[in-house]
Amino acid sequence: MSRAWLLLTVPLLGGCPKASGTDPSAATRGAPAGATAREPSALLQAELRRDPTAITEDDLLAQDGARRLAAVRSLARIEDERSFEPLRKALADEEPAVIEWAAFGVGELCRGREPEAVRRLALRAASLAAEAVTPARDRAIGSIAFALGRCASDEAEKTLRSWLELRAPLSESAALGLGQVARSRRHLDDATVAALLDAAGHGRGGSALYPIESLPTLGAAARDRLREVAVEALAAPGPGRAFALRALAKAGAAAAAPLRRELERHDTPDAERADAARSLAALGAAGQAELAGALAIRARALLDAKAWLTTQVGVVLTLLEGLEPKRADAELLRELAQLPLADEPPPVLRRKVMVRCRAAALLANRSSASPALVACDPAAPDARREGSLAVLSVLGRGPLTQARGTRFRELAGSSDGVVREAALELLIAHDEVEDVPELLASALSAPEPGVRATAAKVLARFPSRAQQTRPRPDGATPPTDPRVVQALTRQLAEVGVSNDVELSGWLLDAAAALELLGVKPALERACSSTNPTLRQHAEKAYAGLGDAQHRCPSVAGTEEWRPGATPDYRLEFATDVGPLSITLWGDKSPFATRRFVELSRAHFFDGMPVHRVVPGFVAQLGDPDGDGFGGADLPPLRCQVSEAPFELGSVGVALAGRDTGISQFFVTLRPAPHLAGEYTMLGKADPGFERLVPGDRISGVRVLEVPAK
Secondary structure (H helix, E strand, O other): OOHHHHHHHHHHHHOOOOOOOOOHHHHHOOOOOOOOOOOHHHHHHHHHHOOHHHOOHHHHOOOOHHHHHHHHHHHHHHOOHHHHHHHHHHOOOOOHHHHHHHHHHHHHOOOOOHHHHHHHHHHHHHHHHOOOOOHHHHHHHHHHHHHHHHHOOHHHHHHHHHHOOOOHHHHHHHHHHHHHHHHHHOOOOHHHHHHHHHHHHOOOOOOOOHHHHHOOOOOHHHHHHHHHHHHHHHOOOOOHHHHHHHHHHHOOHHHHHHHHHHHHOOOOOHHHHHHHHHHHHHOOHHHHHHHHHHHHHHHHHHHHHOOOOOOHHHHHHHHHHHOOOOOOOHHHHHHHHOOOOOOOOHHHHHHHHHHHHHHHHHHHOOOOOOHHHHHOOOOOHHHOHHHHHHHHHHHOOOOOOHHHHHHHHHHHOOOOHHHHHHHHHHOOOOOOOOOHHHHHHHHHOOOOHHHHHHHHHHHHHOHHHHEOOOOOOOOOOOOEOHHHHHHHHHHHOOOOOOOOHHHHHHHHHHHHHOOOHHHHHHHHHHHOOOOHHHHHHHHHHHHHOOOOOOOOOOOOOOOOOOOOOOOOEEEEEEEOOEEEEEEEOOOOOHHHHHHHHHHHHOOOOOOOEEEEEEOOOEEEEOOOOOOOOOOOOOOOOOOOOOOOOOOOOEEEEOOOOOOOOOOOEEEEOOOOHHHOOOOOEEEEEOOOHHHOOOOOEEEEEEEEEOOOO
């Protein structure tokens, strides 16, 4: 056992409680003779219903390792408080795959029991370290590192920090676990930051810089060291480059020059260029000159090559998005804002309009009547989405009064849900708009769920936007406008009844923020829901209304799982930018695989737009409304998450909370470790999704069953 492992275990052993009457090793022993075998579908149905009581002791103690694995995996994914004890015991199993899932489940249920969970996880890792090195053993320790990261306690951080000194696979796992800690706490100890930078500087893992990107600030010495090791990492090929580019956003003004160099290098992949552009933008004023210089080079390369159906477009759009008005060369912006549009096919026209409008918005600064801005999108008024969004970005730079206020109100009533939602979002930062309650009440009654959800979000975050008058001189709180109360009360009737958990959650949050007395029936329905996200919103609402101790107990569902194995499938999409395809993993994610195959066969995706693309990160589709709030009118899918890392081309189910996916999916355009454990990984995409922009359309889907190997 290495010194690092000894350092890890000694302090933890001293605090470990004495064994109780229950023998933890019992999980490795076979079930009593004569125990009956169970079909895998029974365990899947327990997982589908979120019913831990349906996982029996016979399942957990079975001689058949595959059955134990299936049982522990289902318990981990059910994520019920009652699952913690059997999962803790399953850490003692002899099968590395069972240990992986037991650790994952303990990590998901760590909150509120961090000391015990961290001790158990660390001790099991130490015992595994004493065994012969095998890939299966390393995967089990990696899963434990992930679970420690989910616990995110001080002791978990110290434990993972000590693992950074181990050999590469384990050091990598420790860095990814510390990334979970950093995302959860938005903080790491100075000693941990130093250890990560040291690991990165000594080449002990390409992921050592990953946790840094989640930290809000670094001290001066840490910034200097980060620039040094990040620039070294950029000199070597591999995944460490991407982590270094994103970490440089925390390295201060001196990071601008190396980031610009990566944007200008001829061999830098466009996904990494997009990351470099975002990091430059995150540097604030210090990165603006470098952004402008990089735009001049990348825009010229795009125009000269006429590369409108390539990833170069995404890089230029990202650079334009990161720039502030008056920072870029005005002549270049005018050229981009006046790109010729005649005789272009729809996909090229779409991309040119996006570039035109973003350039025009920068030229306009705060002038929402700028001729270039008005002319950037030549579509009919009711289809001028890009132009309207550009106008809103300009309006957001100043007060929404007088003529600017008139333009804002027009867009806040747009028939395009995406535009209307973007306008409503401005109300979070602008309270000077005339008669805000009327706008919100009208939005709460809109037919589009996304518009209703956005209005509720504004109210949840800023309940003062619903006040009938301006604050009174005597300091008394103005009353809530009855129009908002009536509209919100009508919507609350759908909570716990409709399949739209995201909308229901925002409605509950808004009602609690406004302290509506009529919210109680909706709260009771939500609290007894089989959906954990809706129950979570109910508990939050109860707390907002003064009942912080109210708890919504777990409720098992009644879903039925059809027996039989789920094969892999290949979905081939015909789009207006060429063919795309993904492979769905029926064995790993049967719930989502069956759903997306059925939707494809029912022609659900035919004619549907891609609604979200973040260049170099993710492309997302599956919403007929095109605003990210919609989907098929079907019950939400149960998540089937794991600690498996999201790599380039991973396909995941889009969510608005646990067990809320319906019909939207996304494709990662680069490794994205922060998505692990949060989203169901559905399959793998072939190259091509990186060329998409919002508005690209699917014309049809062909479904092919993949022959079993």
